[in-house]
Amino acid sequence: MASELTLEINGRKRDILRYNYRFHREIRYNRPVDSIWGGEICVEMTSDGDTYFLEMLMAEKEVVKESANSTRKTFTVPAAVSGKIQFIKENEIFRELSFQEAYVVFYGERMSSIGPKSMSTFLVISPMKIEVNKRVMMVKRQDTGINLGWVQKVEENLKPTPVAPYTPPTLLVRTAAGETEALPNDVIEYKVTSYNLPNVSDSDRKRVKWDIEVDGKQETLSSKGESIELEMKREWLGKSISLMPYLKQPSPKVRVETHIQCNHKDGAKIVAEYIVNEIKTNTRSKIADSIRYYASYEEYEKRYEEWKKRTLLGQLLTQPEPQNLLKAKILWAERVAAKRPWDHKPLIRDKFNGLAVERTEYSAEVKRMVTYKSYWHKYKDYDYYYDVWSNIHYGYVGLSVGFDEKTLLGGADLAQVIDSKGGNAEDTGDDKTSIKIGFALYYKYGRYAEGLTAQDILSALDSSMMTESKRKHVCLEK
Numbered sequence: 001m002a003s004e005l006t007l008e009i010n011g012r013k014r015d016i017l018r019y020n021y022r023f024h025r026e027i028r029y030n031r032p033v034d035s036i037w038g039g040e041i042c043v044e045m046t047s048d049g050d051t052y053f054l055e056m057l058m059a060e061k062e063v064v065k066e067s068a069n070s071t072r073k074t075f076t077v078p079a080a081v082s083g084k085i086q087f088i089k090e091n092e093i094f095r096e097l098s099f100q101e102a103y104v105v106f107y108g109e110r111m112s113s114i115g116p117k118s119m120s121t122f123l124v125i126s127p128m129k130i131e132v133n134k135r136v137m138m139v140k141r142q143d144t145g146i147n148l149g150w151v152q153k154v155e156e157n158l159k160p161t162p163v164a165p166y167t168p169p170t171l172l173v174r175t176a177a178g179e180t181e182a183l184p185n186d187v188i189e190y191k192v193t194s195y196n197l198p199n200v201s202d203s204d205r206k207r208v209k210w211d212i213e214v215d216g217k218q219e220t221l222s223s224k225g226e227s228i229e230l231e232m233k234r235e236w237l238g239k240s241i242s243l244m245p246y247l248k249q250p251s252p253k254v255r256v257e258t259h260i261q262c263n264h265k266d267g268a269k270i271v272a273e274y275i276v277n278e279i280k281t282n283t284r285s286k287i288a289d290s291i292r293y294y295a296s297y298e299e300y301e302k303r304y305e306e307w308k309k310r311t312l313l314g315q316l317l318t319q320p321e322p323q324n325l326l327k328a329k330i331l332w333a334e335r336v337a338a339k340r341p342w343d344h345k346p347l348i349r350d351k352f353n354g355l356a357v358e359r360t361e362y363s364a365e366v367k368r369m370v371t372y373k374s375y376w377h378k379y380k381d382y383d384y385y386y387d388v389w390s391n392i393h394y395g396y397v398g399l400s401v402g403f404d405e406k407t408l409l410g411g412a413d414l415a416q417v418i419d420s421k422g423g424n425a426e427d428t429g430d431d432k433t434s435i436k437i438g439f440a441l442y443y444k445y446g447r448y449a450e451g452l453t454a455q456d457i458l459s460a461l462d463s464s465m466m467t468e469s470k471r472k473h474v475c476l477e478k
Helices: 052-058 202-206 268-282 286-295 297-308 312-317 325-336 345-351 387-400 405-415 429-445 454-462
Strands: 003-009 012-015 018-020 023-028 031-038 041-046 060-066 072-078 081-089 092-111 119-126 129-132 136-141 147-153 173-177 187-195 209-214 217-220 227-231 240-246 256-260 357-363 368-379 382-385 470-472
Touching (some): 268 345, 268 454, 345 368, 382 454, 387 429
Antiparallel strands (some): 023 031, 092 129, 209 217
């Protein structure tokens, strides 16, 4: 008696060895309860060289949804399939199982060197709709859209389930790679690293297009292919460019960003190391101890406690020297005044001249644009004016020797070098900002700056807001 068992999915038909599916209810106290569950279709067939069903498992598609606030979002979801299984005996259909909105959720192969069936392929298909012999239709999704199990759907004039024609899954670029940083005139290679399908033809690899986005403007490059080379233009200096490979249309999810840097080194790193060493040295210096002796109430309390331990005669003959802010301020001003040992601006200007970058700025003193070659030091994408380092030292060491913040922020006007801001004798907002960086670091690392590093200062500057002493780096060298 001749018989035939076939599986057809998306128009692709194959002979199969066997299949099974089942529905069930939960049993409680010997009675069926709850909804009907199950419905997964398990199929076994003899393997061949085709990878069609594996591609079905991996196939995905993009769905665009619009939210209540009209925001459009793109989601990647598995691609659905439809088809049927037929069991034919003596040229008559004995059993037909049709399925729609189904997904290939399992693919496996088994090999054996024993027996005639050397290799078998196994599939598990999870449908949302099943029709048995064109008579009984089961649906997994109810009207609410919530999966509450299987229910029978009764339709008037039930029609045979149409089998959708085979539509190959859309090939998409999934990931790409390239350098994250580059210099002007560098030639950078960008390449596709993965697709949404396992088997990609050479012709598809060659037709990959690339879009470039600079300053919000997007255009398509003339170069095509899975791998391209692109020269970094000098006009892109300090900017980030985005390369987007695609086959049909670019996706914001698939891009490689490259930041174009200039040839200037981050000279501010060396200056930061210098000022950290100055802070650690000066907080332990003899002059710091002298200022601390008069400025710090804590030091006075120590003297007072020592005095109380003396004999009555010793207490009558001596008195603990009181706190004397006037003396402390005199000693402090001698250190931090213009061109004195703790005014680091002239030394930074001369010692680190080779690490400075050129900047053209307006000078209030001469009332014209001036090119500075020794005053600015670069870190990442910003240049820092040379007074921020001495201001950070001022704030840190000032608290270390016993002054409070109010005293230091008031006294800074007196210590400001008149020519440091082109004739402005008062501290700018940036000066106070950098002094407060010194305050914050003192509260973190204590009197003698144990544990303080150059990176701590650089990170604080990097996250600070300044209008004059921190400027976006502009490369003047051609």
